[in-house]
Amino acid sequence: MEKKKIVVTNRVFPETRALLEAHAHVVVNEADEPWPAEILLEHCRDAFGLMAFMTDSIGADFIAACPALRIVGAALKGYDNIDVDACTRAGVTVTIVPDLLTVPTAELAIGLMLSLGRNILSGDAAIRKNGFAGWRPSLYGAGLDRATVGILxxxxxxxxxxxxxxxxxxxxxxxxxxxxPETAFPHVTFMDMEDVIAEADWLVLALPLTTETQHLIGRAAIARMKPGARIVNPARGSLVDEVAIADALATGHIAGxxxxxxxxxxxxxDGRPGDIDARLLADGARTVLTPHIGSAVIHVRRDIELSAARCIVDAIAGRSPAHAVNAPAGALLEVVDDVEPAPHKNVSGGR
Structure with a gap:
């Protein structure tokens, strides 16, 4: 029997490729950049399965053009770049990786807070540019000890x-x-979102991107924040209005x-900007910007890929894949219930 075709949209670890190749004919993007949409579609027209990453936009038109597709194994936790409703209608199962990204993303959030508050990048840049002649009364920042941190x-x-x-x-x-239940988190005070925004010295975003949360932190929310508060976003770019952030930094209303x-x-x-606001890029003193490395831990990335690959292998074998977020007609699937729901309208790529 001819092996089913599986398309992998980004370069993966050798272990991931070996697992898939033991069960399928595998086509892998070995380049540093994602395939253009038309190239990805050409590879997928006759594919049984697709391992998708955050660089992929899997919409209704794409699904309709790939009639053999039966499994999208997303190497993601957030899956707002996949039209799950369209997949369900077409009989395509979508699986995710629900928890492997949690710890490294949380670690990076703490790192961003410390780097921003304690001016770590600015200090590094100063030494590299000017040398070091000893302590000076400069680069005073904000610590985390006893700070009020709001988590959305x-x-x-x-x-x-x-x-x-x-x-x-x-x-x-x-x-x-x-x-x-608040009793499960005695160290946390739960409040309405507006109150958290108003009271936080540090506002940390940990939300999925949906049509409801897009630009949640815009001009109105920023106006409610304490003067001198800081915002940390390890979740989704479009949770904030970057133009409004840059404006608030320029006026000094937020400190970082x-x-x-x-x-x-x-x-x-729809209508996403083509680049990061130039003012954020230029403001090295009050911004810390990293290139989506929240899950970029070697063993974590390998485990994420292998988890997605195992779901694809299960589908090839006719088994119900783990971590499915939909239940297409005729598929006996255990749908994940401990992850953020997919939005009704897809608006962003997932981590």
Whole structure:
């Protein structure tokens, strides 16, 4: 019997490729850059399975053009770059990786906070440019000890961030649409989102991107923040309005912005900007910007790929894949219920 075709849209670890090649004919993008949309579609027209990453936008037109497709194994937790409804109608199962990204993303969030508050990048740049002649009264910043930290979204990532902030003796506030039992998190005070925004010295975003959360942190939300507060975004670029952030930095209303994600990379969002606001790039003193490295830990990335690959292998074998987020007609699937729901309209790529 001829092996089924599986398309992998980005370069992967040898272990991942070996696992898939033991069960399928595998086509892998070995380049540093994503395939253009037309090249990806050409590879997928006769494919049984697709391993998708955050650089891919899998919409209804794409699904309709790939009639043999039966499994999209996303190497992602957030899957807002995939039209799950279209997949379901076409009989395509979508699987995700629900928890492997939690810890490294939370670790990076803490790193962004420390780098921004303590002027670590500015200090490094000063030494490299000017040399070091000894201590000077400069680069005074903000620590985390006993700071009020507001976390918007209290799923697995939000919880992991809160856990890692406890040793800093922070006052932890959170808004939580799922209304998790407060007794399970005695170190956290749950509030309405507006109150968290108003009281936080540090505002950390841990939300999925949906049509409801796009530009959640815009001019109105920023106006409610304390003067001198800082914003940290390890979640999705378009949760914030980057133009409004740059304006607030320029006026001094907020003291800093740190981000690992940006509006320009939210591939499936209509009208996304083509680049990061130039003022954010120029403001090295009050911004810390990293290139979406929240899950960029070697063993984590390998495990993410292998998890997605195992789901694809299960589908090839006729088994119900783990971590499915939909249940197409005729498929006996265990649908994941401990992840953020897909939005009704896809607006961004997932981590």
């Amino acid at each position: 979204g209290f799923g697995l990532v939000g919880q992991a961030i809160a856990e890692r902030l406890q040793p800093f003796r922070c006052r932890l506030l959170a808004s939580d649409a799922a209304r998790r 912005y740190a981000a690992d994600v940006f509006e320009c990379e939210d591939w499936a969002r």
